[in-house]
Amino acid sequence: MHKVIPAPSTELIKYLILSTILFTSLLLSSIFCLAAAPSQQTEEITFLTWGDYINPELVTQFEAEYNAKVNFVYFESDNGRDEILINTNAFGYDILLVDSTNLISYKKLGWINDFDPQAAPNINYAQLPELSNLDKEAQFCTPYAWGTTGIAYRKDLVPEPITSWKQVFSPAPELQGKILMSSMSTEVVGMALKSLGYSMASSNSQELEQARQLLLAQAPSVAGYSPIASDTKTAKLVTGQASVTLTYSGDALMLHALEPQVEYLVPKEGGAVWADFICLSAQAGNVKLAHHFIDFINRPKQAADNALYLFNATPNSEAEKLLPSEFLNNSIIYPDEALIAQSETYQLLSPRTIKKHNSIMRELKELTK
Amino acid sequence: MLLRPKIALSILPVILLQIIVLVIPSFLLYQEYFAEQIKEHISDSISQVENTLQLQLNTMQANSLLFSQSAILNRYLRTEDEIIRFNIMHKVLANQFASFMDAYPEYIEISLVMLDGYEEVSLLKNSGSNLSDEEQDNLYFKNIAKSPHNFTIIPQINPDTKQWVLVLARKVFQKNIIEQSTSTKEELKAYLIIKTSFDFIDNIITSNSLIEHGFMVLQDTKGRPILINGDKKLTSSSLSELFTTMPRNHVLQLTDWALQKKNYIVGQKELFNGLFFSIGWSKSELTHLLKEMGYTSLISSFLVMLVSAATLFWLLNKLLIHPILKLGLSAQEMGVKGGRWSFYSKSHDELHDLANTIKDMGIGLLRQKQKVHETAYIDSLTKLPNRRQFTDALNHHYCRSNYQIPNIALLFIDLDGFKEVNDNFGHVTGDHLLMAVAKRLKHALRAEDYINPGRHKIARLGGDEFTVLLTGTNDRHAAEHIAKRILKVLSTSFMIAEREFLIGASIGIAIAKETGESAIDLLKNADTAMYEAKMMGKNTYRFFSKTAALKSLKAMEIKEDLRRAIHNNELQLNYQPQICSKSGKMVGCEALVRWHKPGKGWIPPDVFIPIAEESGLIISLGRWVILEACHQVKLWQAMGIPVVPVWVNVSCVQLEREDMHSVIIDCLMETGLSAELLAVEITESSIMQGEDSILQLQKIQSSGIQIALDDFGTGYSSLSALRGLPINKLKIDKSFITDLNSGDDGKAIVSAIIAMAHQLHLQVVAEGVETAEEFNFLKQYSADIIQGYYFSKPLLPNEISERFAKHIKIKAAG
Incomplete structure (x- = not known):
């Protein structure tokens, strides 16, 4: 149990002594374990991340190089990750993939620690560019990738090319039951607000109510409010069961690779710009290997390969130099600055706004049950 | 009066009396029973509601305790940073509440209210809208805020839905980590609220079909009806009036109460603090029920009476009257007509015994009758019909032929020399001889009977006189044939007591059509003809003739005259x-x-x-x-x-x-x-x-x-x-x-x-x-x-x- 902000008292000293004793004994026992284990003992780290969000070759190379094993635990949405961490307090995880919005909260909750740049010098290459209103000060972890949230659609299955959120929230009759939305309230409510011309972080109850009405009107046309990164969603757009989906730029490009009819765009009202970070778990069991891992994937070559695999822009400046020009010139991966300016990054919301978001989501889910 | 109508007339009043004796007390008993039943029903219903409510309260209490100890909730409350709480944990906690509600569908809302009355997390069933986040003015909040207990349960109208709900508010405590090592004092962090509708009671109340004309009402302390079932005409204001005017009871008591001009038996009880439950039984329903019961029992009693009367009558008929009639017929058959006994009974009852006794008596009487008949009609010595039977039979022939002269012939037989045998060898010998003669006559005529069955009737008139009546014939030859045959069988010697006797017979024959104007004439003429035969030298037969008759008439006359002579002193004695x-x-x-x-x-x-x-x-x-x-x-x-x-x-x-x-x-x-x-x-x-x-x-x-x-x-x-x-x-x-x-x-x-x-x-x-x-x-x-x-x-x-x-x-x- 770690208290983020300890109250200054004698209790603290006692607590510290206790935790030191605990830590030392843990350390001793691990040393003992290490000593007792054979020298070729495979070390392991556990990575809590999105599914299919790293080039598997990279993992294989790392495992080979370090005689290690990387275990993956996948979450399907930010909430899913939150729930895992609330329940485990980050115990059992060495590295975590965290979005920009929650970084500071996680830090405050004591779930993440900073990487030691000495132990992983390559992380110095990872620097995010200016992205909308992304707070660069609150970055404790190593940026991994960034992209946008927009619309992916089958151009062969829509009556006319989609350019606006309005085409999604007030859909044409042909799109009845063919629209897939997200399970995240920030995305669903946020994009609805965007389509109305408001900020997606709006706490204005009137604006929120308008967004609610818009969503309730759209709900009958929606096939489901499920996590964006799910395989079924991918499959549905590829098979044509769904025509339009709210998704991320990288995911959309992966779908395009599978089905060329899939188009992605950030609508003219703008979308969301996001960045993902890799953090060291505060409860990491193998801090050293975690550092090796973050250092490894930030090697320019590896980072470039990974960006090519993910179809996401890489924050690694050295890697960028290794990327082909068509990748760098892909407007989906590197949208023009005006569109980025038009878009927003996710922000922490006020309790009442979140309550509103949550109640809107529950209402929508009830409607499509 | 015959037995049958007598029984019928006596069964009906007896059964009617039974009905009166049974129905009236049972009606009264039922009245009492119904009242008791209603009371029991009311108390049952109340305790059912009470039990259900108690069960629900217990469940809510237990669940709220369980929910309050949820790790996520703890983590949530421990996170003091509101932004983090909301951004990271709110949805997770809401999900947990959702899973609670999935598990306990009776809860319509689970929420977490902070100490200042702000409702941070609220999960409503069916995503009902939450009108207000500020709960500090809400009744339950005021209640729990000042309650010394860890939880409170109150009924109240849900401001969000305007429906009555039962609200459980539980204080959620958290141990202060810093203070943990020195004291166990816990810090109040928030209130966990669980709301449930009254559906669980509603099911019981609405399913109670007996309350058609009565009512059931659940009220709060102010008499506001929470749930009403029953008579739709009852207004909630009148029910409130019932509540406010009726004396409060913690123990169930039944009171007669008039409500909107109708009389009810009302039972009321406070289920728990602030929740009252009343049941009203319409008195008219009770009367209606009683009436219905009365009619039903009357009708069924009447049916039973009919069936049992019919059965009883049938049984009596079958077991008593019919056998008695049969017995009577049988006795009549036996007694009057001398027929066979025709009454047979399979059952071994008193009637059977009676029948046997009557049968034995009848058989005895028949035997006696036969004996009397024998004594009267049968000659004891020869067992042949005697004079009387013969006379009757003869008369019968004359009567039957409708006063016309019948087709019969009479043979009058008198033994020759019998008197001498009797005089010289005594009566015993004479009697044996007569028996032997009778036997031979019977034998001889039995042979004749093969030719003309039943047409020859022998009789002994007395002494050595026998008759043979030939029926259905006028023929002299037929009579002559019989006479010759008799003479022949009697002409052979008789062996009696090792002595040989030779006798003969004289036979007089009279044909009815010729000489028998009447039975008396026929007999007299046959007799006369017999005398004639005797005169003709015995051992022969003669047909009746007028001249012969005149001769024998003399002997008859002498007999009559002598009788007179003795009377008239015509006799005198001479002395030698x-x-x-x-x-x-x-x-x-x-x-x-x-x-x-x-x-x-x-x-x-x-x-x-x-x-x-x-x-x-x-x-x-x-x-x-x-x-x-x-x-x-x-x-x-x-x-x-x-x-x-x-x-x-x-x-x-x-x-x-x-x-x-x-x-x-x-x-x-x-x-x-x-x-x-x-x-x-x-x-x-x-x-x-x-x-x-x-x-x-x-x-x-x-x-x-x-x-x-x-x-x-x-x-x-x-x-x-x-x-x-x-x-x-x-x-x-x-x-x-x-x-x-x-x-x-x-x-x-x-x-x-x-x-x-x-x-x-x-x-x-x-x-x-x-x-x-x-x-x-x-x-x-x-x-x-x-x-x-x-x-x-x-x-x-x-x-x-x-x-x-x-x-x-x-x-x-x-």
Whole structure:
């Protein structure tokens, strides 16, 4: 149990002594374990991340190089990750993939620690560019990738090319039951607000109510409010069961690779710009290997390969130099600055706004049950 | 009145009475029972609601405790940074609440309210809208905020939905980590709120179908109805009024209460603090129920009554009346018609016993009847139909033929020589002979019956008289054939007691169409024809003829006349003197009856005596003779005439039929004559009759009356047989005396009889002596007394007295 902000008292000293004793004994026992284990003992780290969000070759190379094993635990949405961490307090995880919005909260909750740049010098290459209103000060972890949230659609299955959120929230009759939305309230409510011309972080109850009405009107046309990164969603757009989906730029490009009819765009009202970070778990069991891992994937070559695999822009400046020009010139991966300016990054919301978001989501889910 | 309507009329009132006795108390009992039931029902319903509510409260309490200890909730509350709480944890906690609500669908809301009354997390069932986040003015919040307890439960109207809900508010405590090591004091962090609707009670209340005319109401402390079921006309204001005006009870009490002009039995109870439950039973429903019950029980009782009455009646009919009727019919069949017993019962009940008794009685009566019939209609000796049956049968033929003369013929059979057998060998032998004759007749006619079945009927009229009735024929040849056959079977000898008897029969035949105007005529004519046959030399048959009839009519007339003669004193006694052969003096006289019939003259005794014997007139005739003789002697004595004993003849019929000794003694007593002046003459047949007759004779002799054996030599008795018999004198039959003139043989027999008699110390009387030669011979051979025309013919009484007076000297022969 770690208290983020300890109250200054004698209790603290006692607590510290206790935790030191605990830590030392843990350390001793691990040393003992290490000593007792054979020298070729495979070390392991556990990575809590999105599914299919790293080039598997990279993992294989790392495992080979370090005689290690990387275990993956996948979450399907930010909430899913939150729930895992609330329940485990980050115990059992060495590295975590965290979005920009929650970084500071996680830090405050004591779930993440900073990487030691000495132990992983390559992380110095990872620097995010200016992205909308992304707070660069609150970055404790190593940026991994960034992209946008927009619309992916089958151009062969829509009556006319989609350019606006309005085409999604007030859909044409042909799109009845063919629209897939997200399970995240920030995305669903946020994009609805965007389509109305408001900020997606709006706490204005009137604006929120308008967004609610818009969503309730759209709900009958929606096939489901499920996590964006799910395989079924991918499959549905590829098979044509769904025509339009709210998704991320990288995911959309992966779908395009599978089905060329899939188009992605950030609508003219703008979308969301996001960045993902890799953090060291505060409860990491193998801090050293975690550092090796973050250092490894930030090697320019590896980072470039990974960006090519993910179809996401890489924050690694050295890697960028290794990327082909068509990748760098892909407007989906590197949208023009005006569109980025038009878009927003996710922000922490006020309790009442979140309550509103949550109640809107529950209402929508009830409607499509 | 017959048994059947009697039973029917008595069953109905009994059952009616039963109904009255059963239905009225049961109605009253039911009334009480219903009231009790209603009370029980009310208390049951209330306790059911109470229990359900309590269960729900317990569940809510337990669940709230469980929820309050959720790790996520703890983490949530421990996170003091509101932004983090909301951004990171809010949704996770909401998800957890959602999973609680999935698990407990009865909860309509789970929420977390902070100490300042701000509702941070709220999960509503079906995503109901939450109107307000600020709960500090809410009733439950005020309640829990000031409550010393860890949780409160109150009913209240949900401001969000305006529906009644049950709100549980639980304080959520958290141990302060810093203070944990020194004290266990927990810090109040928030309130966990669980709301549930009243659906769980609603189900019970609305499913209670009995409350159709009554009501059930759940109210809060202010009397506001939470749940109402029952009479829709009841307004909530009147129910509130009920609540406010009725005395409060923590214990269930039933009160009669009028509500909107209707009467109810109301039970009310406070279920828990602030929640009251009332049940009202419409009194009219109770009355309705009672009425319905009353009608139903009346109808069913009536049906039961009908069925049981019918069953009872049927049973009585089957078990009692029907068998009694059958028994009656059977008894009638048996008793009146003499038929077979037709009542059979499988059951062994009293009726069966009664039937058996009646049957036995009937059989007994039938047997007796048969016996009586036999005695009346059957001849005891031969077992043939007797005269009576014969007469009835004959009359029946005449009656049946509708007063026309029937087609019948009658054979009248009389045995020849039977009287002799009877006289000489006694009645026992005679009876055996009759039985044998009857047997042969039956046998003979049975053979005839093969040809004409049932057309020959034999009967014994009495004595040696038999009849055979031939029916369905007028034919002389047929009758003649039967007669010949009878004669033939009777002509062979009979073996009786190792002795051979030869008899015959005389048969008279009368054909109804020829000579039988009536049954009496037919019988009389057959009888007459039989006489005719007898006259024709016996052992033959004769058809009735008018001339023959006239002849026999004489005998009939004599019988009738003799009867009259005895009555009219037409008879008189003559006395024939008996003379001592030695002294020549009169030593006695034999009384001989004489009948002088007016207009006809003297009728000889050998004509009327056999008729008298045959007809039984001999009894009265005999009495008359003895009495008359006694009177005469007494008269002579009174005249001063020296008297001699008078001998009277006593027939064997008399000895057989009556107590002769008493008769004689009676006559002596009546006349005052001394016994030595009366003497009795009997025939050989009297001695042959058997012990009874001999005993009678001995009694007579011992009374001092002398007895002479008359007509000795004509019968079968030998002298040696006379030894020891009560006889004083022996009278030799006059035929022997007559034979004295015909040769030496006659003389030898008479002298031998005299000698032998003397040897037996018997005096010998010779009668029928008519000549001097005869007298001399008898005197020579010492015959003691002589009677006959040689000395005197029978004389009238006055002639005797003259003879006594003249002192007639006997013609003494040298």
